[in-house]
Amino acid sequence: MKKASILMIIGALLLTSLFKFPLWNIMLGAPQYPEPLGMNIYIDGIQGMNEFDIKNIDGLNHYIGMKTIPKPKDMWEFSVFPLVIGSMSAFGVIIGLLGLFGKVGYHWFLGWLIIMTILDVLGMYDFNTWMIDYGTNLDPKAIMKLQNPDGTPMSYKPPLFGHQKMLNFDAYSYPRLGGYLMGVGMIFTLVAFYVGKRSKITNDENTI
Amino acid sequence: MKTYKFQLLSLFGALILLTSCGNNNGQNKSSGALNSSNAEKVYVAPGEHDEFYAFMSGGYSGNLTVYGLPSGRMFKEIPVFSQFPTSGYGYSEETKPMLETSHGFVPWDDSHHPDISQTNGELDGRWIFINGNNTPRIARISLTTFETEEIIEVPNSAGNHSSSFVTENSEYVVAGTRFSVPIPQRDMPINEYKGNFQGALSFISVDPKHGHMDIKFQIIMPGFNYDLSHPGRGKSHGWFFFTTYNTEEANSLQEVNSSQNDKDFIAAINWKKVEEYVNSGGGKKVPAKYAHNIYDEATHTATSTMKKEVLTVNPLDVPGAVFFLPTPKSPHGCDVDPTGNYIIGNGKLSADLTVHSFDNMIAAIEGEKFDGEAYGIPILKFEDVLAGTVKSGGLGPLHTEFDGKGNAYTTFFISSEVVKWKLGTWEVIDRKPTYYSVGHLMIPGGNSRKPFGKYVVALNKITKDRYLPVGPEMEHSAQIYDISGEKMELLYDFPTHGEPHYAAGIPAELLAPKAKKIYRLDENKHPYAVTSPDQARVERKGNEVHIYMSTIRSHFTPDNIEGVKVGDKVYFHITNHEQDFDVPHGFAMIGQNSSELLIMPGQTKSSLWEPKQVGVWPFYCTDFCSALHQEMQGYIRVSPANSNIEISWSLGED
Numbered sequence: 013m014k015k016a017s018i019l020m021i022i023g024a025l026l027l028t029s030l031f032k033f034p035l036w037n038i039m040l041g042a043p044q045y046p047e048p049l050g051m052n053i054y055i056d057g058i059q060g061m062n063e064f065d066i067k068n069i070d071g072l073n074h075y076i077g078m079k080t081i082p083k084p085k086d087m088w089e090f091s092v093f094p095l096v097i098g099s100m101s102a103f104g105v106i107i108g109l110l111g112l113f114g115k116v117g118y119h120w121f122l123g124w125l126i127i128m129t130i131l132d133v134l135g136m137y138d139f140n141t142w143m144i145d146y147g148t149n150l151d152p153k154a155i156m157k158l159q160n161p162d163g164t165p166m167s168y169k170p171p172l173f174g175h176q177k178m179l180n181f182d183a184y185s186y187p188r189l190g191g192y193l194m195g196v197g198m199i200f201t202l203v204a205f206y207v208g209k210r211s212k213i214t215n216d217e218n219t220i
Numbered sequence: 221m222k223t224y225k226f227q228l229l230s231l232f233g234a235l236i237l238l239t240s241c242g243n244n245n246g247q248n249k250s251s252g253a254l255n256s257s258n259a260e261k262v263y264v265a266p267g268e269h270d271e272f273y274a275f276m277s278g279g280y281s282g283n284l285t286v287y288g289l290p291s292g293r294m295f296k297e298i299p300v301f302s303q304f305p306t307s308g309y310g311y312s313e314e315t316k317p318m319l320e321t322s323h324g325f326v327p328w329d330d331s332h333h334p335d336i337s338q339t340n341g342e343l344d345g346r347w348i349f350i351n352g353n354n355t356p357r358i359a360r361i362s363l364t365t366f367e368t369e370e371i372i373e374v375p376n377s378a379g380n381h382s383s384s385f386v387t388e389n390s391e392y393v394v395a396g397t398r399f400s401v402p403i404p405q406r407d408m409p410i411n412e413y414k415g416n417f418q419g420a421l422s423f424i425s426v427d428p429k430h431g432h433m434d435i436k437f438q439i440i441m442p443g444f445n446y447d448l449s450h451p452g453r454g455k456s457h458g459w460f461f462f463t464t465y466n467t468e469e470a471n472s473l474q475e476v477n478s479s480q481n482d483k484d485f486i487a488a489i490n491w492k493k494v495e496e497y498v499n500s501g502g503g504k505k506v507p508a509k510y511a512h513n514i515y516d517e518a519t520h521t522a523t524s525t526m527k528k529e530v531l532t533v534n535p536l537d538v539p540g541a542v543f544f545l546p547t548p549k550s551p552h553g554c555d556v557d558p559t560g561n562y563i564i565g566n567g568k569l570s571a572d573l574t575v576h577s578f579d580n581m582i583a584a585i586e587g588e589k590f591d592g593e594a595y596g597i598p599i600l601k602f603e604d605v606l607a608g609t610v611k612s613g614g615l616g617p618l619h620t621e622f623d624g625k626g627n628a629y630t631t632f633f634i635s636s637e638v639v640k641w642k643l644g645t646w647e648v649i650d651r652k653p654t655y656y657s658v659g660h661l662m663i664p665g666g667n668s669r670k671p672f673g674k675y676v677v678a679l680n681k682i683t684k685d686r687y688l689p690v691g692p693e694m695e696h697s698a699q700i701y702d703i704s705g706e707k708m709e710l711l712y713d714f715p716t717h718g719e720p721h722y723a724a725g726i727p728a729e730l731l732a733p734k735a736k737k738i739y740r741l742d743e744n745k746h747p748y749a750v751t752s753p754d755q756a757r758v759e760r761k762g763n764e765v766h767i768y769m770s771t772i773r774s775h776f777t778p779d780n781i782e783g784v785k786v787g788d789k790v791y792f793h794i795t796n797h798e799q800d801f802d803v804p805h806g807f808a809m810i811g812q813n814s815s816e817l818l819i820m821p822g823q824t825k826s827s828l829w830e831p832k833q834v835g836v837w838p839f840y841c842t843d844f845c846s847a848l849h850q851e852m853q854g855y856i857r858v859s860p861a862n863s864n865i866e867i868s869w870s871l872g873e874d
Contacts, residue, residue, distance in 0.1 A: 064738075064799040067800075068799065071772065071773060075847070075848070155848060156847075
């Protein structure tokens, strides 16, 4: 259980990397942008890959009537996400410590992981909802009003994950370092659960 | 960031060549194989970058052009001494002061000898200097923005030709006079030239931090013509060498009268000694009038100040600082090899090259072996300073560059060729024709301690039939040769803009990574800049109207302006709000007696319009900035002089 608890603590602490590193990244490349424009999505806001990328993405988006890229104050998510991540990390560390001193069992680790997974799914859902709104809720006076072959207005929603061709742009949407470290942390807590479970069984067998 | 794959490419090319040699034993000498390998050597694939920058002087264009080597592609014309309607240089309110001189606004010059700043005798890629030959001026161009940042006029000089060469640590950029003139200028008979006219050699200090130039001192020399110059380097650092002609001091029909002496001189100047003399209070301040123009990158604006005096030095007051080295046949080019030991005088009326040795010169000076004097300046014995003579077999040697591997390359104008010869043995190794009548040649870094001896470019004076005919007036031709082997190989031939005299080359990796992409809007200190569109406005001050305008794809703010009257002086101050690489906006106003403005991202430029007719007059963006570039336009209503319509402006209001 000692090994499991340490894994749990490390896994929960890895979440804090999200305060330093971006969760997600969207890159936009085009013939005129051999150096693609890019956005890093942090839990507390969006930043350009290069200093003026956000300004330039906004400049391009005005042709199709998209809203500007939100500032931290424009979205409640950017104040709530840090609280959620901070709380979950602290909570994970606490149950890890309690596990270390034998106060709680390995089931708590799984419980933490389930809550975290639900929060992640909710976060992704929220992210996707925002992108749908961003990509479809366009200024009716937009300079360029493009339609799909079936006559419906074209959506400029970037892909939730992976690559998509949008007009002259190739959009790429993938997790970034913070997101990967969070994933690794969550795997650690899953391993913590299994290691805890095995040591419990071994202990029980030894006791018998 | 692009990588410089040409070496890889040429390696690949060499590999192909090797392979083909293996496959076609005995057939590899066909001219076909040779030609295709030459094509590969200058081929820079689409999207790839050249290995070297080449800065070619524009000659009578007054500017400086930027080329890539080995491709010969032209990237930019940098306006220096000439008005340039393409960007508005010399037309915009900000850049008009750059062309101010003691003679007033001079919108043109004849640019000759670019030289890149050096540290420890090696190219450092901070600035490039170039001389204006006609109205003597030296310009400094930034190698991050590739724009002219500073121009200083050189007083007491006329025909600023033995310029603008930098010392080993860019302590000085040196400007020598071609014409000797009365100093100070005065009304006197021309035929009293001899003994009365003098030649000024100016040492212009370069501030190591921001590059600002200041004339530290002028050495007032005898009335010869100071043709070309180069700095000492390595062991000869601290000396500067100038070729002279017209030591006859003729004032008319110089082509004959200046060609009578069998030998003219190379003037060797120990500038360190003169500097010490000046620093300890020596020299004489004399009245002089010369303009000093500085462009400030933060305000995007140039200012011109008129200077009132200059420090002159009589060479006789600094013993041991100036000597004459007899050099045959009106020497033109004056070139110093990478070690600093050999000083080459290219006697332009001769078949031979004269090579002096710095060591011999110092020994002769120490041994006081003088062969008379000229106006009190000691003349060293020709035989004592001579290191060797290159019996070239060519005719009309002009300029020499070095490959850093012990070889020198000299151009021959009359016999139209480049001759490769060996330093020390003076033997000729190879010769290749040029097309036609080559003037200067250029090896990147070829006049520094560290040449990059891969290519030499011959800059020719005569083009004739090299390209498709375009009438009597045409561009000059250049040829690039591969000099990596024992024999030179002609690779390619391309036209150059204006009349390039000298050129300067530098490896791309020293400049490309630091080339600026945009000007930061948040660093724009232009007094008429607007940093956000809500600051855009129009203000009337008497009959002056100032329009503070901003641009972003794809509109001007404001784009409808009323209340302007006939007789007003309307100033457009336009700030480009883009912060994206290569998104300039242009501005042109119908009937404006000026050029357009081309405004880079983050930059502010101004121009003056004096409306003469009542009406509603349009303006538009001249740079195809976006898909809606054609919509980027606006109107100004011009009312009669006596109307009382108030100034108003708008954007997007119905």
